[in-house]
Structure formats: C-alpha cells, structure tokens
Amino acid sequence: MLSLERWKHISWVFFRSVLIIGISYVIIYPILVKLSTALKHRSDIYKPTVIWVPENWSLENFQIVIEIMNYWTTLANSVMLSGGTMLLQTASCALAGYAFAKLKFKGINILFALVIFTILVPPQTIMVPSYLNYKNFDVFGIAGFLTGSQGLKLIDTFWPFFISSITAMGLKNGLYIYIFTQFFRGLPKELEEAALVDGASVFKTFIRIMLPNAIPAIITVMLFSFVWQWNDTFFTTLYLSNSNVMATELANLPGNAEAYIGEAGKIDWFYRSMLTNTGVLLAILPLIIMYLFVQRHFVESVERSGLVG
Amino acid sequence: MRKTRRFSIDQQRGMLGVLFLSPWMLGFLFLFAIPLFDSLRYSFSELVITPTGFTQEYLGFANYRTALLENPYFNRNLADAVLQMVVDVPLIIFFSLFTATLLNQKFKGRGFARAIFFLPVILASGIIDNLANTDAMSQMITSATEGGAALGMLQSFELERMMIEAGVNRVIVDYLTGSVDRIYEIISASGVQILIFLAGLQSISPSLYEASKMEGATGYEAFWKITFPMVSPLILTNIIYSVIDSFSNNQVATLIHQTAFNQFNFGLSAAMAWVYFILIALILFVVAKLISKKVFYYD
Numbered sequence: 001m002l003s004l005e006r007w008k009h010i011s012w013v014f015f016r017s018v019l020i021i022g023i024s025y026v027i028i029y030p031i032l033v034k035l036s037t038a039l040k041h042r043s044d045i046y047k048p049t050v051i052w053v054p055e056n057w058s059l060e061n062f063q064i065v066i067e068i069m070n071y072w073t074t075l076a077n078s079v080m081l082s083g084g085t086m087l088l089q090t091a092s093c094a095l096a097g098y099a100f101a102k103l104k105f106k107g108i109n110i111l112f113a114l115v116i117f118t119i120l121v122p123p124q125t126i127m128v129p130s131y132l133n134y135k136n137f138d139v140f141g142i143a144g145f146l147t148g149s150q151g152l153k154l155i156d157t158f159w160p161f162f163i164s165s166i167t168a169m170g171l172k173n174g175l176y177i178y179i180f181t182q183f184f185r186g187l188p189k190e191l192e193e194a195a196l197v198d199g200a201s202v203f204k205t206f207i208r209i210m211l212p213n214a215i216p217a218i219i220t221v222m223l224f225s226f227v228w229q230w231n232d233t234f235f236t237t238l239y240l241s242n243s244n245v246m247a248t249e250l251a252n253l254p255g256n257a258e259a260y261i262g263e264a265g266k267i268d269w270f271y272r273s274m275l276t277n278t279g280v281l282l283a284i285l286p287l288i289i290m291y292l293f294v295q296r297h298f299v300e301s302v303e304r305s306g307l308v309g
Numbered sequence: 310m311r312k313t314r315r316f317s318i319d320q321q322r323g324m325l326g327v328l329f330l331s332p333w334m335l336g337f338l339f340l341f342a343i344p345l346f347d348s349l350r351y352s353f354s355e356l357v358i359t360p361t362g363f364t365q366e367y368l369g370f371a372n373y374r375t376a377l378l379e380n381p382y383f384n385r386n387l388a389d390a391v392l393q394m395v396v397d398v399p400l401i402i403f404f405s406l407f408t409a410t411l412l413n414q415k416f417k418g419r420g421f422a423r424a425i426f427f428l429p430v431i432l433a434s435g436i437i438d439n440l441a442n443t444d445a446m447s448q449m450i451t452s453a454t455e456g457g458a459a460l461g462m463l464q465s466f467e468l469e470r471m472m473i474e475a476g477v478n479r480v481i482v483d484y485l486t487g488s489v490d491r492i493y494e495i496i497s498a499s500g501v502q503i504l505i506f507l508a509g510l511q512s513i514s515p516s517l518y519e520a521s522k523m524e525g526a527t528g529y530e531a532f533w534k535i536t537f538p539m540v541s542p543l544i545l546t547n548i549i550y551s552v553i554d555s556f557s558n559n560q561v562a563t564l565i566h567q568t569a570f571n572q573f574n575f576g577l578s579a580a581m582a583w584v585y586f587i588l589i590a591l592i593l594f595v596v597a598k599l600i601s602k603k604v605f606y607y608d
Binding site for chain 2: 013016017019020023024026027028029030031092095096098099100102103104105106108111114115118119120121122123124125126127128129130131132133163164166167168169177196202203224227234237238284287288291295296
C-alpha cells in the first residue's frame with residue numbers, strides 16, 4: 001500500500017518536472033533563437049550544417065544594428081521616458097490607491113467605480129481627441145490668453161506621457177490604482193492607529209508607515225509600468241512619430257535595415273531577418289537585465305502584492 | 310470633547326483623501342471624460358484638420374453606417390477579434406490556473422521556475438510578436454530543429470486522427486489541436502493571470518487542506534472542493550482581464566488607428582472606436598452576469 005503511494009508520488013513529480021521544463025523551454029526558446037542568430041556571422045546563413053551554434057562567432061551584427069538604431073541615444077531616451085513615467089505613475093497611483101482604501105469621504109465609491117470604468121474603455125476610443133488635445137495643448141485656454149497662439153504643440157515631446165502619468169491616466173493606470181487599493185486595504189488598521197496615537201499626522205503615517213509596508217505593491221507596479229511603457233507601441237507611435245525611442249526604432253528597423261543593406265530589388269531577406277533579430281535582442285536586453293535584479297523581490301512580492309481582492 | 314476631536318480626524322482624513330485623489334480627478338476630467346465625450350461628438354460629424362485647429366460638420370449616423378455597412382474590413386475584423394477572444398480566453402484561464410497550482414507546490418528550483426514563467430509579462434508586446442511572426446531566420450531554425458515544418462504538422466495531424474477515431478467530436482478536436490499549435494501565444498498571454506491566481510492560492514488558509522486531509526479527501530477532491538471555489542472570484546477577475554487584454558492589440562485596433570492617421574478620417578475612426586467599445590462592454594456585461602452567479606465568496 002505504501003509503495004503504491006510512493007509510486008504515485010514519484011510519477012507525479014516526474015510528470016510535473018517534464019511539464020515545467022517543457023513550458024520553460026517554450027518560453028525561453030525565442031530568446032535562444034535570437035541569441036544564436038545574433039552571434040552568427042553573415043557567412044553562416046546558408047551553411048546547412050549551422051543551426052544553433054555559429055561556425056564563425058561574430059559581434060558584427062551588434063555593431064551594425066547599434067549604428068542603424070542609433071542605439072545609445074535611443075536607449076537613453078527610452079530609459080528617460082520609461083523611468084519618468086514609472087516614477088510619476090507609481091506616485092500618483094499610490095496616492096489614489098491609498099485614498100480609495102483608507103481615506104474615505106462621501107461619494108468615493110462612485111469614483112472607484114469610475115476607475116474600473118477607465119480600465120474597460122479601450123484607449124482607441126479616446127485616441128483622436130487625446131491626439132488633438134496634445135497637438136494644441138491648452139488647459140482653460142491659458143496659453144491662448146497669454147500668447148494669442150493656438151496652444152502648445154506637445155506632439156513629439158515626452159510631455160503627453162508625463163502629463164498623463166502625473167494625473168494617473170497613463171497606460172493601464174486603472175490597474176495600478178486597483179492593485180494599490182487592494183494592497184492598502186489589506187494592511188491592518190492597528191498599524192495606522194498606533195501611529196496616530198503616537199502623534200503622527202495622517203500624512204506622516206502614510207509616508208513613514210504605510211509606504212514602507214507597501215514595498216511589494218510598489219515593486220510590482222514599478223516593474224509593470226516601466227516594462228509596459230518600454231514595450232508600448234500604441235501611444236509611442238501616436239505621440240512620438242519622429243523621436244528615437246526603443247518602440248519606434250524597433251518598428252522602423254526592418255525598413256532601415258533594408259536601406260542599410262542597399263541593393264534595391266535584391267535584398268537578402270535572411271540577412272535582414274538576422275539584423276532584426278539582433279535589434280529585438282538589443283531592445284529587450286535592458287529589460288532582461290533589470291528583471292534579473294528585481295525578479296527575486298517581484299516573485300516574492302506576488303504573495304503579498306494585493307492583487308487579490 | 311473627545312467626540313468632536315474624533316470627528317475632526319475623520320474630516321481631516323476625508324480632506325486628505327480629496328487631496329490625494331485630486332491628480333486622478335483632474336486626469337479623469339481632462340484626459341478621460343472630456344475626450345470621451347468629444348470622441349462621441351466626433352463620431353457623429355466630419356472632422357477636418359485645418360492649420361489653426363479643426364472644423365466639424367454634423368453628419369448624423371453616417372459614420373456608423375459607413376463603418377458597419379460600407380467599410381469592407383471593419384465587420385470582418387470585428388468578428389475575427391470576437392471569435393479569437395472566445396477561443397483564447399478559456400484556454401488562457403485554464404492554462405494559468407493549472408500553472409499557478411503547479412507553481413504553488415513546493416519543489417526544488419521553484420523560484421527559478423517562477424522567474425521563467427513570469428518572463429512573458431516582461432517580453433509579451435505587440436512589436437516583438439509582430440517582428441517574430443514574420444521572421445525568416447527563426448523559421449529556418451525551427452524547421453531545421455524539428456526536422457521540417459511538415460513533420461510538426463504531421464504530429465498534430467496524427468493526434469487529430471487518433472482522437473477522431475476515438476470518437477471525440479470534430480469541433481473539440483480542432484480546438485485542442487489548434488491550441489497546441491498556438492501554445493506560445495497562450496503562454497505569453499497568461500503572465501498576469503498566473504500572477505493573480507498564484508496570489509489567490511496563497512491566500513487560502515492551509516487549515517482547510519489539513520482538515521480535508523484528516524477527513525480522507527484525495528488531492529483531486531481537495532482541488533475541486535477547496536481550491537476551485539476559493540479562487541472562483543479570481544476566475545471572474547481573470548476572464549475580464551483577459552477579454553480586455555485580447556482586445557487591446559488586434560486588427561480592429563490597428564484599423565481604427567489607420568483610419569485616423571493614414572486616411573485622416575477622424576470621424577469614421579471615432580465611430581468605429583465607439584462600436585468597438587460598446588461591443589466589448591456588452592461582452593463583459595454578459596460574461597460577468599453569467600459567471601458571477603457561480604462564483605463562491607468565502608466571506
């Protein structure tokens with residue numbers, strides 16, 4: 001009887017390991033393909049014996065793509081854009097989430113329902129008015145009153161992203177507010193009351209007591225906002241058609257690579273694909289490096305991140 | 310004396326609440342509510358961009374008529390998107406619940422496995438997928454490793470034949486083999502859902518499992534009688550999230566974008582976006598109504 005149990009256990013462990021390794025392989029596979037492709041030399045493309053391991057190791061692809069993508073400027077721009085929106089969004093969403101969880105006032109539940117509503121409306125629905133809004137940016141007609149102009153042109157600057165971030169209306173910000181609200185709701189009331197008894201103001205309690213306790217939620221939201229801003233193509237192509245950020249450079253890469261290879265009419269598609277793969281790898285490399293550092297906190301924080309209602 | 314002071318603290322909290330929410334309220338008003346209303350107005354008019362701004366001309370329902378009856382792509386793309394959603398969402402939910410249960414068990418290298426399983430949250434994005442799908446180099450490596458794409462097809466085909474001979478319904482067979490072929494897409498769309506389920510599983514009190522084990526329940530029974538009801542509210546959350554996510558990046562979205570910025574037909578684009586939004590809202594409403602009856606709430 002005991003041995004049957006034992007067999008059941010062993011076969012389950014075996015089954016589970018196979019599944020986990022299999023799925024992990026499916027997830028990592030595209031990255032491996034890109035890595036192997038990027039490290040090959042151009043002359044390896046048509047050799048039938050070369051599949052995974054390059055025969056002529058080379059960093060030439062990287063050099064070319066760094067040049068085509070204007071990589072270092074692009075990287076700096078992207079870090080500035082994603083980092084800036086990350087900080088602003090985390091701050092504004094944490095404030096809103098805390099208010100929804102702990103600082104109740106009359107009618108606040110209606111406002112929370114409106115947060116959920118903003119999650120449901122697809123960004124395409126308000127795309128055109130938002131674009132026109134930032135094309136001639138003018139709140140209450142102040143700029144028009146002062147200078148007589150038609151407002152400021154904010155297209156092709158980072159301001160649309162920063163403005164929407166500071167007002168918690170950026171990419172998927174409803175979700176972040178939801179995460180923060182659920183998390184702050186889960187923190188015990190006693191924590192707050194103890195601080196109040198000790199004479200801290202409500203604001204001080206928030207800064208000194210609640211925020212340090214909310215680090216799991218903060219890490220989760222920061223990672224999400226940085227990564228999703230980095231990968232976003234919808235808003236970047238909408239507001240930044242001419243600036244160098246990673247998403248637009250990546251979208252233009254196939255065309256630019258063709259222009260680089262030259263010889264109109266007889267472009268080597270495999271070579272172009274080699275360059276695009278290197279480009280994708282270069283674009284996600286900063287994310288992967290960052291993930292390696294944050295991953296431990298992130299995975300641990302899941303357990304307490306307040307994603308659950 | 311004490312009562313008034315308590316009242317003032319509550320009031321202070323309320324005021325601070327308004328202060329904390331003020332950035333969001335400003336954003337909601339100026340960057341969401343007004344644009345939403347404007348977009349509704351645009352959808353009923355023709356919008357012409359001029360050097361100094363734009364002019365509007367009222368058209369009534371003409372834009373909606375064009376979108377639904379005349380545009381050759383809109384209907385088809387919309388139907389495709391809905392169909393795709395209906396196919397994908399159950400698979401994503403099933404896969405992510407299964408994976409979360411798996412990752413919640415104790416085993417060696419669990420941290421490492423979790424790190425890999427959450428990688429799609431980082432990497433899943435429209436542009437990378439778009440580039441990867443049409444990629445010659447990775448197709449070459451794939452076909453070389455699997456011994457030709459034909460063989461890959463064949464495996465699926467064998468499975469299909471076996472199941473049909475075993476008397477499984479044709480539709481179900483197509484569905485299953487189709488999902489095996491698109492395993493990478495399913496996995497990369499499930500990152501956030503796995504996270505949510507995992508957090509939910511960890512909030513289930515271990516005493517429930519201990520009690521059921523004392524009573525002689527098997528692991529299988531414990532899953533259906535404890536785990537499943539306890540995470541059922543999250544199934545609703547995840548279905549809603551998956552539906553929204555599946556709609557955020559598809560051909561309809563691209564079509565709406567192109568209509569506005571390549572053909573400069575802003576009115577038509579706004580009308581399409583509204584049809585799209587109303588459809589999504591309807592689907593979510595129906596899904597939430599159907600499922601919320603079955604959901605079990607512990608407290």
